Amino acid sequence: MSTAAQTACKQPVYLTFDTGHMGVAPLIAQVLQRQKVPVTFFVAHEKTQEGDGTLGFTWGPWWAERAKEGHEFASHTLDHVYWQSDDPTPGAGDRFQMRPSAGRQAGHAMRWTAAEYCDNLQQATARIEALTGRPSLPLFRAPGGKTSAKLLAAAKACGYAHVGWAPAGFLGDELSSEQHSNVQLLDRALRNIRPGDVLMAHLGIWSRKDPWAPTVLEPLIVGLKAKGYCFASLRDHPDLKSWIFTHSKTP
Numbered sequence: 001m002s003t004a005a006q007t008a009c010k011q012p013v014y015l016t017f018d019t020g021h022m023g024v025a026p027l028i029a030q031v032l033q034r035q036k037v038p039v040t041f042f043v044a045h046e047k048t049q050e051g052d053g054t055l056g057f058t059w060g061p062w063w064a065e066r067a068k069e070g071h072e073f074a075s076h077t078l079d080h081v082y083w084q085s086d087d088p089t090p091g092a093g094d095r096f097q098m099r100p101s102a103g104r105q106a107g108h109a110m111r112w113t114a115a116e117y118c119d120n121l122q123q124a125t126a127r128i129e130a131l132t133g134r135p136s137l138p139l140f141r142a143p144g145g146k147t148s149a150k151l152l153a154a155a156k157a158c159g160y161a162h163v164g165w166a167p168a169g170f171l172g173d174e175l176s177s178e179q180h181s182n183v184q185l186l187d188r189a190l191r192n193i194r195p196g197d198v199l200m201a202h203l204g205i206w207s208r209k210d211p212w213a214p215t216v217l218e219p220l221i222v223g224l225k226a227k228g229y230c231f232a233s234l235r236d237h238p239d240l241k242s243w244i245f246t247h248s249k250t251p
Contacts, residue, residue, distance in 0.1 A: 011195035012232035013224060015039045016165070018076055018141060019046050019054040020204035025062060027214040028203060033069065035221045037231040041066065041203075042076040042141040042163075043128045046102045049204070053102075055127040067132035072233050074139040075160060078123040079103035083146045087111055094154050101143065114154035121160050137234065138247035139163050141200075161243045163234060166197035171220070173201045173212030186216045190223045198234075 017028070017039055032039060041063075043055060051058025055078075067073070079100035087095035094114035100106050112120075125136050140160040142151070152162050172185040193199065201213060221231070235244055 009230040009232045009236075011229045012236070013169075013193060013195065013229050014198045014234050014237055015221075015231055016042060016141075016163070016198060016200050016234065018042045018143075018200065018202050019044050019080075020202035021047065021049045021206055022051070022054055022059060022062075023049040023204040024211055024213045025059075025203045028217060029062070029066065031214050031218045031221070032071075035218065035225075037221055038071060038233045039231075040072040040074055040137065040139075040163075040234045041128075042074050042139075043124055044076040044080040044102060044143070045078050045124065045127060046080050054203070055124070055131065060131045063128065063131045064133070067134050072235055073128045073132060073134075073136040074141065074163070074234075075121045075124040075128075075136070076141050077117075077120045077143060078127065079105065079120055080143050081110075081112075081117070081120055082143050083148065083151050084109070086148050086150050094150060096148075096151055096154075114157070117151070117154060118158035118160075121155060121158065135249040137244055139234065139240065139244070159247050161240065161247075163198065163240070165200035166193075168192035168194065169197045169199040171199055171201040171212065171216070173205050173208060173216075175208070177208050177210035182210060182212060182216050185212060186219055186223075189216075189220055190227075193224065193229075195229060198237075 045053045045055040048054055080102040081098050081100045084097040084099055096112050098110045098112045121140050128136055138159050141163050145164050171189055172180055234240055
């Protein structure tokens with residue numbers, strides 16, 4: 001996205017997407033193109049409705065197109081790995097109880113070292129960089145937003161700063177359609193989102209019967225613009241700019 005546009009952005013919000021089943025990804029891309037909105041994609045190699053996973057060859061051209069449009073990318077761990085707890089075993093050091101939801105160990109409880117967790121972060125980074133041909137941001141988002149101080153320190157030690165989301169930025173696409181309609185989710189977001197908020201949704205959620213995206217996405221963008229808000233890249237987030245500058249790879 002153009003530097004001039006970002007400079008003019010006085011009340012920014014930061015729209016981000018985590019990977020998912022990708023069923024709505026092409027429609028989301030169309031909305032982003034029409035509205036000229038920059039986003040950051042946090043990527044893991046997850047199961048998809050079609051193809052060989054989110055970071056497989058099937059979706060490679062889709063990611064490459066998003067890179068050409070100027071969007072940013074960051075790690076969501078290759079195997080969509082949930083932190084469950086720091087390892088309480090005496091003398092365990094920096095070890096963590098983890099549960100991947102994708103990959104060969106999906107659904108299994110694992111005990112990982114900090115180095116093993118970093119390796120999974122870096123594998124997601126390497127995969128998206130191979131598909132897009134450009135460096136990703138030195139950022140990550142832990143699946144479910146679940147972390148500990150020890151996990152965050154381990155990730156920072158290998159070059160990754162964590163990015164969560166604002167309370168109002170939880171856009172609700174993971175919630176039950178029966179209890180949280182798209183109309184309700186849109187109304188809540190437009191009422192509660194404030195400048196500076198990081199917003200989070202997905203490229204398809206298996207459990208939601210009435211997909212949030214793209215139905216809510218465009219009205220949300222239009223509504224926030226009408227309130228005087230604008231959309232900026234995480235690269236320009238005031239709390240992240242210095243970290244990104246000092247830890248990014250040279251293009």
